[in-house]
Amino acid sequence: MIPLEDARARILAALRPTATETVALAEGWGRVLAQPVAARLTQPPADVSAMDGYAVRAADAVAGASLAVIGAAPAGHPFAGSVGPGQAVRIFTGGFVPPGADGILLQEDAEATEHEVTVREAVQPGRWIRRQGLDFAAGEVLLAAGRRLTARDIGLAAAANHPWLGVHRRPRIGILATGDEIALPGEPIPPGGIVSSNAHALAALVRAACGEPLVLPIVADDRDAIAAAAAAARGCDLLVTTGGASVGEHDLIQAALGEEGFALDFWKIAMRPGKPLIWGRLGATPVLGLPGNPVSALVCGVQFLLPALAVLSGLPAAPPPTIMVRAGAALPANDRRFDHLRATLRTDSAGHVVATPFAQQDSSMLANLARAEALILRPVLAPALPEGAEVPAIPLGQYGI
Numbered sequence: 128m129i130p131l132e133d134a135r136a137r138i139l140a141a142l143r144p145t146a147t148e149t150v151a152l153a154e155g156w157g158r159v160l161a162q163p164v165a166a167r168l169t170q171p172p173a174d175v176s177a178m179d180g181y182a183v184r185a186a187d188a189v190a191g192a193s194l195a196v197i198g199a200a201p202a203g204h205p206f207a208g209s210v211g212p213g214q215a216v217r218i219f220t221g222g223f224v225p226p227g228a229d230g231i232l233l234q235e236d237a238e239a240t241e242h243e244v245t246v247r248e249a250v251q252p253g254r255w256i257r258r259q260g261l262d263f264a265a266g267e268v269l270l271a272a273g274r275r276l277t278a279r280d281i282g283l284a285a286a287a288n289h290p291w292l293g294v295h296r297r298p299r300i301g302i303l304a305t306g307d308e309i310a311l312p313g314e315p316i317p318p319g320g321i322v323s324s325n326a327h328a329l330a331a332l333v334r335a336a337c338g339e340p341l342v343l344p345i346v347a348d349d350r351d352a353i354a355a356a357a358a359a360a361r362g363c364d365l366l367v368t369t370g371g372a373s374v375g376e377h378d379l380i381q382a383a384l385g386e387e388g389f390a391l392d393f394w395k396i397a398m399r400p401g402k403p404l405i406w407g408r409l410g411a412t413p414v415l416g417l418p419g420n421p422v423s424a425l426v427c428g429v430q431f432l433l434p435a436l437a438v439l440s441g442l443p444a445a446p447p448p449t450i451m452v453r454a455g456a457a458l459p460a461n462d463r464r465f466d467h468l469r470a471t472l473r474t475d476s477a478g479h480v481v482a483t484p485f486a487q488q489d490s491s492m493l494a495n496l497a498r499a500e501a502l503i504l505r506p507v508l509a510p511a512l513p514e515g516a517e518v519p520a521i522p523l524g525q526y527g528i
Contacts, residue, residue, distance in 0.1 A: 128395045128396055128397040128402065128464075129393055129395070129396060129397065130396075130397055130465070130507070131396055131397065131398045131430065131465040132446075134393060134396045134404070134406065134431070135430060135431055135434060135446060136444075137392060137393065137406065138406055138413075138415070138431055138434075138435055139434055139435065139438050139444040140444070141392070141406075141408070141413060142365075142413060142435055142438045142439055143438075143439075144159075144161075144295050144438065144439060144440065144441040145295045145296040145297070145298055145364060145439055145440070145441070146295070146296050147161040147162065147293050147294070147295060147296070148293075148294060148295075148296045149291050149292070149293055149294075150291065150292055150294055151290065151291060151292075152281065152284060152285055152289060152290050152291065152292060153281075155276050155280075155281055155284065155292045155294060156276055156277070156278060156281055157275065157276065157337040158275070158276055158292070158294035158295065158297070158337065158440075159273065159274065159275050159276070159294060159295045159337075159440045159441035159442055160270055160271070160272050160273065160274050160276065160292065160293065160294055160295075160441070161272055161293045161294055161295045161441055162272055162292075162293035163268050163270060163271050163272050164268070164269050164270035164283075164284050164287060164289055164292065165266055165267060165268045165269065165287070166263045166264060166265050166266060166267045166269055166287040166288075167265065167287055167288040167289065168265050168287065168288050169259060169260045169263070169264050169265045170260070170261075170262040170263050170286055170287070171257055171258075171259060171260070171261060171262065172259065173205075173223045173224070173259050174223065174224040174256050174257065174258055174259050175202075175221055175222060175223055175224060175256070175257050176200075176218045176219065176220060176221065176222050176224055176231050176255060176256065176257070177220065177231070177255045177256065177257050178220055178231055178233055178234075178255045179218070179219050179220055179233075179234050180218060180231045180232050180233040180234045180236070180237065180255070181194070181196070181215040181216065181217055181218060181231065181232040181234070181237060181239075181244055182200060182206075182210055182215065182216040182218045182222075182224050182225050182228035182230075182231060182232075183210065183214075183215045183216075183228055183230055183231070183232050183246075183250055184210060184211075184212065184214075184227060184228060184229060184230070185229050185230040185249075185250045185251060185252040185254075187212060187213055187214075188215075188230060188232050188246045188249060188250035189246060189249050190246055190247065190248060190249045191245070191246065192245070192246045193243055193244070193245045193246075194213055194214060194215040194243065194244050194245075194246070195213060195214050195215065195242065195243060196214075196215050196216070196217055196239070196241075196242055196243060196244055197210075197214050197215070197216060198216050198217070199216065199217040199218070199219075200216050200217070200218045200219070200222040200223060200224075200225060201218075201219045201222055202219055202220065202221035202222050203221075204222075205222070205223040205225070206218075206222075206223070206225040208225065209225055209226040209227040210225050210226070210227035210228040211227060214227075215232065215244050216228065218231065224256055229252050229253065229256075230250040230251060230252050230253065230254050230255070230256065231250065231254060231255035231256060232244070232246060232250050233248075233255065236248040262286070263287065269283055269284070269287055270283065270284065272441075273441055273442060273443065275337075275440070275442060276292075276294075294441075295439075295440055295441035297337060297338055297339045297440070298333075298338040298339065298364045298365065298436055298439035298440055299338070299339045299341060299362070299363045299364050299365075300333045300338050300339065300340050300341065300363060300364065300365050300366075300367060300432075300436070301341045301343060301359075301360030301363035301365070301366040301367065301412075302326050302329050302330055302333070302340055302341065302342045302343060302367050302368075302369070303326075303343045303346065303353075303356050303357060303360065303366065303367070303368045303369070304323050304325050304326040304343075304345050304346075304368075304369045304370060304419075305345070305346050305347070305348065305353055305368060305369065305370040305380065305419075306323075306345070306347070306348060306370045306419060307320075307347050307348045308320040308321055309321055309322070309323040309345055309370070310322055310323060310345070311323055311345065312324075312327070323345060324421045324493060325369040325370070325417070325419065325421055325424045325425075326342050326345070326369065327342075328421065328424070328425055328428075329367060329369065329417075329424065329425075329428055329432070330342050332425070332428050332429075332432060332433065332528055333432075333436065335528060336433055336436040336437070336440070337436075337440060338436050338439070338440070341360065341363060343356050343359060343360060344356065349383075350382055350383040351383075353380065353383035353384070354383045354384065354387050357383070357384055357387065357409060357414075358387065360412065361409065361410060361411070361412050362412075363412060364412075364413075364439050365412070365413050365414075365415060365435060365436075365439065366409065366412050366413070366414045366415070367414075367415045367416075367417060367432060368380050368405075368414065368415070368416045368417065369416075369417045369418070369419055369424050370418070370419030380405060380416050381394070381405060381416075384407075384409055384414065387409060388409065388410060389407055389408070389409045389414065390407050390408050390409075391405065391406075391407040392406045392407045392408070393405075393406050393407075394406075396465075397463060397464045397465060397507060398426075398430070398464055398465040398466070398467070399464040399465070399466045399467065399490070400418070400420060400422050400423035400426050400467065400490035401417070401418055401420075401423040401424075401426050401427040401430075401467075401490075402418070402423075402464065403418050404416060404417060404418065404427055404431070413435075415431060415432065415435065417432075420490050420491060421491070421493045421496075422469075422490040422491065422492060422493060422495075422496050423490050425496060425528075426467050426496075426502065428528075429447055429502065429521060429523075429528060430446075430447060430467075433447060433528070434446060434447065447521050448521070448522075448525065449504065449519045449520060449521055449522075450480065450501075450519070450520055450522055451480075451517050451518070451519060451520075452472070452479075452480045452481060452482040452501065452503070452517070452518060452519075452520045453475070453479045453480065453481045453482070453515050453516070453517060453518075454481075454482065454483075454484075454503070454512055454513075454514055454515060454516045454517075454518050455470070455471075455473075455481045455482055455483025455484070455514065456483055456484060456514050457511070457512065457513050457514050458484070458503070458505065458509075458511060458512045458516070458518070459511050460508075460509065460510055460511040461505040461506065461507065461508060461509040462507075462508070463507050463508065464507065465504070465505070465506055465507055466504075466505035466509075467502040467503070467504065467505075467521075468484040468485075468488055468502065468503040468505060469484065469485050469488060469492075469495050469496055469498075469499035469502060470482040470483055470484040470485065470499055470500065470501050470502070470503045470520065471483050471485075471498065471499065471500050471501075472500040472501050472522070482500075482501050482503050482518070482520050484503055485498075485499070499523060500522065500523055500524065501520040501521060501522050501523055502520060502521045502523065503518055503519075503520045504518065504519045504520060504521065505518075
């Protein structure tokens with residue numbers, strides 16, 4: 128068995144980002160930029176008013192002064208002239224400040240008639256004016272390549288006048304569930320069988336990470352059937368299998384794929400749950416073989432599939448993000464397998480985030496995993512810890528996992 132960190136590093140080192148494609152701005156959310164986004168214009172394009180009021184010369188706009196209103200400058204309709212001594216232009220938020228004006232008299236600080244405005248509070252030079260280029264200047268790089276786009280980024284790219292974006296193609300992930308005993312939800316369950324959950328859960332995980340899952344039909348514990356199904360996924364960026372990764376006579380993934388030229392990198396990881404994990408390559412297609420146990424498959428999905436999806440999407444190689452929490456119960460000493468304790472989260476009266484592990488941690492208990500909000504991480508040979516001790520945890524709310 129190899130350490131979890133070594134296994135993840137070997138997986139991520141073998142992957143490369145997908146190719147670049149161009150998508151409409153509206154389709155950019157969640158995608159990873161393959162090309163930087165530079166401003167195609169200056170924002171704001173000129174000095175603009177930050178408030179409704181009057182564009183004036185500050186030297187004239189002293190308390191008690193009366194100014195002649197010579198026009199208006201609403202947003203999108205600049206005033207054609209300039210502001211001279213003793214003059215003012217009615218202006219609205221976003222309106223271009225006319226030449227000659229160097230301050231804004233707020234409408235609540237003025238008394239106005241149709242053609243005249245009286246200053247009730249003196250105007251400071253530059254007050255309430257947003258200068259040209261305050262937000263960004265033409266040519267300025269606003270979003271770097273390798274960034275996953277948020278709604279805020281989409282708004283910024285739109286303001287920078289980009290209708291199209293160069294992004295990495297969504298990774299295509301083939302998902303193959305194997306086993307004589309499994310059936311699709313809603314279908315007849317064979318004697319001694321169970322309903323298949325892994326393919327659906329992993330497909331949701333892939334979608335949450337902005338990938339494209341290709342769920343292949345369930346195949347029985349048959350070498351030829353497994354090999355044929357895997358061959359159908361050769362165009363994918365990654366093939367994920369579930370089940371058949373152990374050493375029983377019905378655990379056929381390595382044997383079936385070996386006949387098709389599968390090259391094994393490693394097998395078995397010192398972690399719990401999820402020890403029987405396979406990593407290798409079927410021709411040009413990387414293959415990640417996950418355990419059939421549903422909790423093990425999803426924990427391995429968090430530790431290996433999500434980071435793999437990040438690299439394929441164009442993000443830097445990295446482990447899943449963790450937070451430090453207080454243990455909500457005493458934790459026993461750990462053995463030689465890196466453990467993942469399913470736990471709930473709460474905030475105590477002192478503001479500390481507390482993670483309380485479930486009393487039962489059996490890796491078959493999918494309901495507990497669904498109720499869990501975090502995985503408390505227990506490294507190999509970690510010592511026993513008292514309640515309240517600080518421990519690292521992976522929050523499961525991120526990316527909808």
